[in-house]
Amino acid sequence: MKQGRLGRILLWSSLLVLIAGVVWAAVTTIPNSALIPSTQYYTDGLGGGIGSTVMAPNDDSSAGPINLGFTVNFFGTNYTQFFVNNNGNVTFGNGLSAYTPTGPQGATQPIISPYFADVDTRGAGQVYVRTDIPNEIIVTWDQVGYYSIHADKLASFQLVLRGPNYNVPAGEGTVGFFYKAVQWETGDASGGTGGFGGTPAAVGFGDGNSSGYVLAASLQNGVSSVVTNHHIWFSLVNGVPQVGGGGSPTPAPTSLYLLAVGLIGLAGYRFFMMRRNQN
Amino acid sequence: MKRLILLVSVTLLFAMAAFAAAADGTWLVATSNTNVPQKLVLQTSGSALAGTADTKAISHGGTNGNDLWFQVTTLSGTEYYKGTISGSQLKLYPNKGGGPITYNHQ
Numbered sequence: 267m268k269q270g271r272l273g274r275i276l277l278w279s280s281l282l283v284l285i286a287g288v289v290w291a292a293v294t295t296i297p298n299s300a301l302i303p304s305t306q307y308y309t310d311g312l313g314g315g316i317g318s319t320v321m322a323p324n325d326d327s328s329a330g331p332i333n334l335g336f337t338v339n340f341f342g343t344n345y346t347q348f349f350v351n352n353n354g355n356v357t358f359g360n361g362l363s364a365y366t367p368t369g370p371q372g373a374t375q376p377i378i379s380p381y382f383a384d385v386d387t388r389g390a391g392q393v394y395v396r397t398d399i400p401n402e403i404i405v406t407w408d409q410v411g412y413y414s415i416h417a418d419k420l421a422s423f424q425l426v427l428r429g430p431n432y433n434v435p436a437g438e439g440t441v442g443f444f445y446k447a448v449q450w451e452t453g454d455a456s457g458g459t460g461g462f463g464g465t466p467a468a469v470g471f472g473d474g475n476s477s478g479y480v481l482a483a484s485l486q487n488g489v490s491s492v493v494t495n496h497h498i499w500f501s502l503v504n505g506v507p508q509v510g511g512g513g514s515p516t517p518a519p520t521s522l523y524l525l526a527v528g529l530i531g532l533a534g535y536r537f538f539m540m541r542r543n544q545n
Numbered sequence: 546m547k548r549l550i551l552l553v554s555v556t557l558l559f560a561m562a563a564f565a566a567a568a569d570g571t572w573l574v575a576t577s578n579t580n581v582p583q584k585l586v587l588q589t590s591g592s593a594l595a596g597t598a599d600t601k602a603i604s605h606g607g608t609n610g611n612d613l614w615f616q617v618t619t620l621s622g623t624e625y626y627k628g629t630i631s632g633s634q635l636k637l638y639p640n641k642g643g644g645p646i647t648y649n650h651q
Contacts, residue, residue, distance in 0.1 A: 363642060364642065414607075414612040457605045
């Protein structure tokens with residue numbers, strides 16, 4: 267009798283943990299300490315060259331679809347094209363005109379955000395894409411201003427995206443965020459004044475649904491000073507971003523959680539069957 | 546003397562009209578989109594923008610040249626808008642997408 271009761275408790279517990287886990291597993295936070303100090307773009311280490319401009323000076327425009335030249339698995343879906351958005355991010359499937367990041371993932375479509383904020387290149391800066399390196403795409407937001415037409419503070423950052431056939435050097439990864447001086451973090455339409463306040467920039471990844479990987483400083487006041495003169499490498503392991511280079515991936519929190527749910531469920535099932543056998 | 550006062554008054558009136566910010570006044574939506582504010586009543590004060598979107602007060606509003614922006618708080622959260630004015634038309638871009646939405650000045 268006691269064993270049957272325990273079995274039911276364990277079964278219900280695993281169900282509750284499962285439901286709670288759906289909420290808990292939505293966003294994984296990347297610690298700010300994962301950022302590595304540096305003062306250059308990735309391309310500076312290659313001798314320079316950030317490619318060609320992909321958009322005329324604008325506010326909230328997108329360019330694309332642009333061929334990657336390789337296939338990238340992003341949260342379980344394969345993509346061969348992507349969109350470059352003026353507002354510091356790239357997306358898959360469609361371009362994105364949103365200027366204020368919403369929710370921890372930033373947007374409701376698959377997105378990689380080195381620095382998703384209200385970039386306005388009508389006042390300063392441009393967005394560039396370099397495509398001449400096999401299995402590698404580099405997008406640079408170079409000395410870009412912020413909405414509305416402000417050029418008193420600028421931001422310079424770069425996204426590196428590599429295909430599966432790229433021979434990744436030790437210590438690197440397949441997705442890189444590189445930051446030089448980032449002097450602002452909020453546009454006027456996002457509640458900012460003088461480039462700060464309101465809803466600051468989002469940094470990270472989102473699958474467009476419930477899963478995201480975001481820097482701890484993402485959407486927080488002070489994000490600009492956290493990322494300035496730093497870089498970070500990620501690897502897409504089965505399409506899921508993980509900090510650092512390849513090799514043996516650390517089990518994602520989601521995987522550990524599912525393992526725990528499975529073990530609790532198995533234990534409950536065992537007690538339940540034992541009780542049935544006794545009857 | 547009376548003529549002079551009348552002339553100065555008329556001149557001042559025209560000058561005030563000319564200096565009135567482009568955003569000021571009532572704007573009615575020109576499309577049949579019911580998911581957006583149907584009527585905007587806007588009032589500038591320097592670079593600050595106040596007013597209403599339908600019955601809701603706007604907040605964090607501002608203008609810069611032909612650009613304008615504001616927020617509206619609803620039960621489902623904060624909605625962000627930015628727009629550009631060109632003559633008697635305002636094109637509004639909601640952050641959630643679906644823009645531009647055209648409004649005509651009344």
